Every structure is written in C-alpha cells, then in structure tokens.
Amino acid sequence: MMEHRLIAAGFGGQGVMLFGQLVASAGMIENKNVTWLPSYGPEMRGGTANCTVVVSDEPVASPVVDTPSEIAIFNIPSLLKFEPTLEEGGVLVMNTSMIDREPSRKDITVIKVPANEVADELGVLKAQNMVMLGAYIETTKAVNVESILKALEKKMTGKKAQFLDVNKRAIEKGMKIAREQLK
C-alpha cells in the first residue's frame, strides 16, 4: 500500500494551503484517494498556517495525521512544531531562505531549498511555494509533475493565468534542487 501523509506548514501568506491543495488535486487526477485538511481559526493567528494532505491507494481513513511521513516546512516555528512528529525515515523539505538553523533529527531525509532566492531570480518571489512543491514531489514521488501542472492550470485561470509559466519554471527549479541533493 502506498500512503503519503503530508503536513505543509508556514506563515499565512506563504502559500502553504495552495501547496497542499495542488498535491491533493494532483492525486485526484491520478485517481488516488486524497484528503486536504486545513488548520483554521485561532490556530492560524500568530501567523502560522498548516494543512494536512493524505494521498493513498486505499480510501483515506483519518484525514488527521499525528505522524506524517513527510513535512514541508516554511518557517522556524513550524520546524519546531512538526519535526519531532515526523515518522522515522520520513522526508523533511525545508525553505532555507526562511530557516537559518539545522534540523535536529538524524533519522530522516532532509532537502534544503533556498526557495525565496530561487523564486526571486525568476522574478516572482511569491512562487517560492512552487519551488518547494517541485522539491517535494521530486523527493517523495507522491504525485507526478504532469498532474501537478494539470492541477495548476485548473487553479490559475483568468488574471492568474499569466503566472502559470513562471510557476512551472519554479516547480522545475525545485525538482532540480532536490535531484541534486538526492544523488
């Protein structure tokens, strides 16, 4: 059985919700079972936001996850909160532009992504979450990049469509960063 249990966490406005939604939508496109569960309300005050995504071959049991198999971390408070919960041998993808410290766990795979710098070079700082997303899918193979791109096209309609291309490039950059670190 294949089951990915992802928690994506960061500050509000860093696009972690969209990160999770794209993974879930891509999973749906691949006919997998998926759930996306956001933190909401006061939990989001103080600036942190997170969402939990499950992608599975089987019907998803709990949409609530206490031991994620992978985490995508966008800021320090989220690293402190979620690193200890990660499953043994799990995957941590972290935005090192925002996090100036090392993870403490030795039993996990760590992918370090200077996502803000990369996105900045592409001219759209906001696309940092897409850099993270590229690194995440390359590392975990939770979903294919083709499905992510399809999901992205569905999301980015109207005025947002102009950012499609730069987002695609950001995803590719992220994949490349992960590929190099996984070697």
Place this chain on the structure above:
Amino acid sequence: MEKLQQDAIVLAKMPKSLNKKEFTYCPGCHHGIVHRLVAELIDEFNLRERTVLVAPVGCSVFAYEFFNVDGTVAAHGRALAVATGMKRARPDLFIITYQGDGDLAAIGTAETIHAANRGERVTTVFINNAVYGMTGGQMAPTTLLGMKTTTSPYGRRPEKEGYPIHIMEIMRELPGVAYAERVKVSKPQDVPKAKIAIKKAFYAQLLDLGFGIVEVLSTCPTNWGMDPVEAGKWLDENMVKEFPLGVYVDKVTEVMKEKGVK
C-alpha cells in the same frame, strides 16, 4: 358594546372568509371586530383562495380557525419571520400576520423591525391592547405609564418598568415600510376608517410596494377590570393620548390614484 357587535353581525352578511365558528373572545374585546374587517377585505379583493393567515401566540391564537382561509400559528413573536418564509417561497400567495403587542413589540421586536425594514410584501394587523391578554393581564411593552397590571402592581413607572413603546413611530423610520397607520374601533364611526387603513395595508402588498401594517388600539375589558363600555371610554381618553391616531407612512395612496384603484 357586546350588543353593538351582535347587531353588526346580524346586520352585515357573514364574510366568506370567516368560518361559522363562534368567536371565543371575551365580551367587549375588539379582536372580533377586527377579524371581521380583515375577512371582509379578503372577500372584497377576492383573495380567499390565495391567502395564508399567520396567527400569533396570544388571545388570537385561534384566529386561523375563525378565518376560512389556509392558516398556521407561529411561535410567540415569530409571525413575521414565518410570513417572510412563506412569501419568499411563494410570492404568489397573499400573506397576513395578525399579532398582539406582546407578540409583535416585545418578544418579536427583532422580527418585526427586520421584516418591515426589508420591505417584506406581507400585511400585518397589530392589536395593541396594552396588556398580555392570554396569560392573564401582565404588563405589555405598550402598557401606559401608571397603568396597573398583574406584573406592574404599583403602576408602570418609567424609572423601573420603562416607557410604552411606539411601533408606528418606529415604522416611520424604516424605508421598507409602504403603509403604516394607527386606528381604533371603539366607536362605530371608527370602524369604516379602520377598514380603509387595512385596505391600504393590503394594497402595499398587492401593488408590490412594501410592508404594510395597521395598529389597532384595542380594549381588554377582562384584564383591565372594566366593563366593555368603560373600557371603550378608557381607550378613547387614555390610549389615544399616548398613541396618537393617524397615518405614519403612506406610499400607497398615490399609487392607488395613479392606477385608478379604490
């Protein structure tokens, strides 16, 4: 008064929109007169087949049984919310609420003000008898200053029980209201005037102009501790002073003229 009412019933033809059922109201109570006016108007407008009456909780809780139209009883104070639901779901129906002062102006104040302010196309007949009749003569929001009731045994004092509330004056402030008038039916000559007022409140709905409401100052001889004649006199001398009669909002008459309806 009782005699007068009986005479009136014998003289006038029974409206189709009333049942043969005898009123259970106390002698001298004005509910009966107002029921008859409403029923006559339903007949005259030929509305019986699309009217739904919302009765309140209060002495007129049985109103739906006295009228020969489809009807229901709303929870205490909620008649105008029920009426809103009906009219929104079935705009082709003609909706009337019939409510007392406790119902409309105490527990149901929010529903009253908001339905009026939204300009709901429904018609409200508001019976102000200055007491809670059904529950045995307790203080109402419209109880006069100094008036003794079973829950204001020392007379209503502004510093303790506050002031009587004036619904027509509030209606004047609400743009959704198309017609608002305060009338009485304590003297025979009042009755035709009251009927014209209710007719205009009907037109507010029929011509799609807004909310229509008529407040009828009414007696409650039983709970006022008076005989019907005394009660009528007391109303004329005291209630009218506190609650001035007259038209408070009228966006109807002009349209009636334009359309050439009477």
Place this chain on the structure above:
Amino acid sequence: MGEKVMVKGTEAIGEAAIRAGCRVYFGYPITPQSELTEYMSRRMEEVGGVFLQAESEVATVNMMYGASSVGARVMTSTSSPGFSLMQEGISYMANAQLPAVFVDVVRGGPGLGDIQPSQGDYFQIVKGGGHGDYRLPVYSPSSLQEAVELTIHAFDVADKYRTPVVIFADGMMGQMMEPVEFPEPIDPGTIPEKDWALTGAKGREARYVTSFDIDPYKLEKMNLELQEKYKKIIEEEQKWEEFMTEDIEVLFVAHGTVGRIVKSAVKIAREKGIKAGLFRPISLFPFPYKRLSELSEKVDVVMTVEMSSGQMLEDVKLAVLGKARTPFYGRLAGVIPTPNEIFEALMKELRR
C-alpha cells in the same frame, strides 16, 4: 454521476442541497460554516432560488417554518450556538410535521466555546434540544461523498415522514477538501406536490398547519401520531457502516469524522496483531442498536470514541447492555483525537 471534483465540505453540502431540488435557504453567519451560507447566497441566485440572510437564528428557523408550510424544500446551516437558538422553532416544526433540513456544523462548547470541531452537541441534536416529545432523524457523515449522499437523502426522508432532519457535521467536515462526485440534479418541478401544504384554499376547504391543540385529548392524539411515525423511522431508516468486523476481538464505536480517524487506529491495532474493528453509526436517530448489540456479543471490549465527554456512549451502553465492557475515550472542546492516541487508549484498556 458526473466527474470527480475537489470541493470543501461546506460547498459539497450546499451543492448537494441544490441537486436535491432545494430552492429556499435561510441562514445567519457563524463559524465554521459561514462558507456554506456564502455558497448558497451565490448559488441560489444562479438557479433561481431564494436566499435570505435572516436577522438571527431565531428568525431563520421561523422563516423555514413558513417556507416549509407553503410546500418548499428548505434548508439552513448553522453551528452550535445558532442551533441552540433554533430549538423552539424545531420543536414547533416537529409537531406541525414540517419537513426541512438543518445542517449543524458542531463546534467546541459550551457557551461561546471555540470554532474547532466537536461532537459535544450529541445530546442536543439526537435526544432533542427543544421541548416536547419529539425526535429528529439525524445523519452523521464521515466523508464528503457521504455528506453529499446523506444531504440528498435527508431531503427525501424529511418529505417522506414530514419531519425536520439534521445533518450532524463538524468543523473538520466543513473545512476539509476531498474529491466528490455529485449526482445529476433533481428538477424541483418533479418533486411531488404536498397535499397538506398551505397554498390557498382554492377549490377545497381551508387547511391548517399547526403545532397545537388546546384539548389535551386531541393533542395526545397528535402526539401518538408522531410516535407512530418515529416507530416507522426506527424500523426503516437505520444506517451504519462496519469496518473490519468479520473477525473482531475488540470493537470501536465512533461516528462522523471521528469514525474515520478510528479507522486509522484500527489499522494500527491490526498491524500490532490486535483484531480491532469499527462500528460507525450513520443514523444517530434511529440509532442502530440491534446490529451493535449483535456485534457486542463477539467481544469483551466495545470502546466508544467521541469528541465529547461520552454522549453517544449512553446509546452504546443501551445496545451492549452489559454484554461487554464499554470503556470510553474522548477529547473535548475542539481537540481532535489522533489515530495513535486512540490506539494507546485501547492498549491501556486491554492491559487492565
């Protein structure tokens, strides 16, 4: 069925209502269901229906009374404090035999509480929060697909039995996203006309829809009619799911989203060699006592898990009737129990 779409729980329920032919919605904003109210404000306009934001939940339920009494399929959605305010009206509707669907997206309480998911309103919703001898069919979905199906079913049950029906959801159900397939929409014009509705006394005697009779003997008759109806609902409308119950040694009982979380706990237990299973009541009234009673004969432990202090537990005990131990694990006030936590609670119980 159409194609799969990713939707939020609030939207899934709203769209399901539209597909069920519901064209009248009244509501008052309250977290965590305001998105459903917002969705309906948009959608009702598109399908030529009625949306009205009421001045309160008290007004809301009475508007529903009005719309239902003239024959409309009507719905509202609210969350715990708002549902409390609706109780008087629901009691009126129960006795006036008026169909309607209420969606209660339950949040942490009591009082203002918080806005996180909870099941602490089980007593209020299932046992009757208003006055008088009435019951309401209650459905507790655990996935969005099920929420869609139960919402549509709720309208049919409401019309069939002339009763208000409740969808018992929680904030988690409202906020999460999951792929859903919507069924083809029902044309509201094809819903059979209601021969009791107040439509104007045209070519017939005048009709009344009321919740009272001053004569106790007549009112008792009305009550007995209600009880007859509830008996029929108990016989015909029970729904539940069994998960891995074929070879059980221990049985969990949980409803709604917690039922789903417990499935993960069942899997953890099975990995450790404990033959756990789950009984998930879907209809909370009528509660599936009989089937749970049968299952409880196979085990020593029937463990109830809720986001409450143990409210459904009382119904579980009524089903088990002492045939097995009935321990309880719950989190309160909007805290969500996790799969490992639930598994640990089971282990603690088994070690006793």
